[in-house]
Amino acid sequence: EPEVTQTPSHQVTQMGQEVILRCVPISNHLYFYWYRQILGQKVEFLVSFYNNEISEKSEIFDDQFSVERPDGSNFTLKIRSTKLEDSAMYFCASTEGLYEQFFGPGTRLTVL
Amino acid sequence: GENVEQHPSTLSVQEGDSAVIKCTYSDSASNYFPWYKQELGKGPQLIIDIRSNVGEKKDQRIAVTLNKTAKHFSLHITETQPEDSAVYFCAPLRGGSEKLVFGKGTKLTVNP
Numbered sequence: 001e002p003e004v005t006q007t008p009s010h011q012v013t014q015m016g017q018e019v020i021l022r023c024v025p026i027s028n029h030l031y032f033y034w035y036r037q038i039l040g041q042k043v044e045f046l047v048s049f050y051n052n053e054i055s056e057k058s059e060i061f062d063d064q065f066s067v068e069r070p071d072g073s074n075f076t077l078k079i080r081s082t083k084l085e086d087s088a089m090y091f092c093a094s095t096e097g098l099y100e101q102f103f104g105p106g107t108r109l110t111v112l
Numbered sequence: 113g114e115n116v117e118q119h120p121s122t123l124s125v126q127e128g129d130s131a132v133i134k135c136t137y138s139d140s141a142s143n144y145f146p147w148y149k150q151e152l153g154k155g156p157q158l159i160i161d162i163r164s165n166v167g168e169k170k171d172q173r174i175a176v177t178l179n180k181t182a183k184h185f186s187l188h189i190t191e192t193q194p195e196d197s198a199v200y201f202c203a204p205l206r207g208g209s210e211k212l213v214f215g216k217g218t219k220l221t222v223n224p
Contacts, residue, residue: 004155031210042217043156043201048210056210091155099144099163099205101212103155 002026004104006092012110013082021077021107023092032075033093033101034067036060043091049075082111114139118202118215125192126223133218135202136184144205145178145185146212149198156201160187192222 005024013019025032034046047057049067066078075094079086089108093101115138125131135145143164148156162169162176162185169176173192178185185204189196199219203212 033210035212043203043212043214045211045213050210058211098210100146100158100161102158103148105155 004092004094004102006090006104006107008107009105010108010110012112015084015111016081019079019082019109021079021090021092021109023075023077023104024073025075025092025094026096026102027073029094029096029102031055031095031098031101032067032069033095034077035091035093035103036088037091037106038088046077046090079109082109084111087111114142114204114206114213116202116204116213116215118200118218120218121216122219122221124221124223127192127194129192131187131189131192131196131220131222133187133200133202133220134184135186135204135215137202137204137213138183139204139206139213140183141206141208142183142204143207145176146203146205147174147176147187148201148203148214150201150217151198156203189220192220194222194224196220197222 007022032049037043047061048055064080089106091106092104095101117136146161149159150156175188199217203214
């Protein structure tokens, strides 16, 4: 069964550094998402991406965040200058057509 | 914004018993109602969903019921097994949006 994959599984970085989280969505899916989950809290929407542009974003997704689909298979989330409060699990998700979002296993980001 | 409440926050049952988790939402424009299961260290896994034109959907031991008038939907698990132990999230979607709005989760423990 096709799955969303994410790399790395765990990323440790220093405050102020840039990080790039990578995702490979399910191959025939057209809509891509990033969510995050701070430890012990609920999952929060960050951004949705369709047809090579952002279609919706939350207030969390400020100028420090960007997304890109650099080729036909990868979908990335970049945080330009990490803060302590960016420490969380970041989940990528994809869907063929707006419903049934399938999530990857997540990347645990730790900002020191 | 959308307010999503789940009850109970924790639920402990004996193997073989039934479990019911309720999700209440505030946005009357919500039209898609999924339930996700999250095991420790993993991403949310879609287990069942329902659209607003349907009142109930069943898939083997799990079912979802929707009451649009009262703005709540429930997850029903029958004949629970220890492997059903996980955190369950509801995440309604507003029509025209791509943003799943997650509840705070219900930790289900099935005791052998």
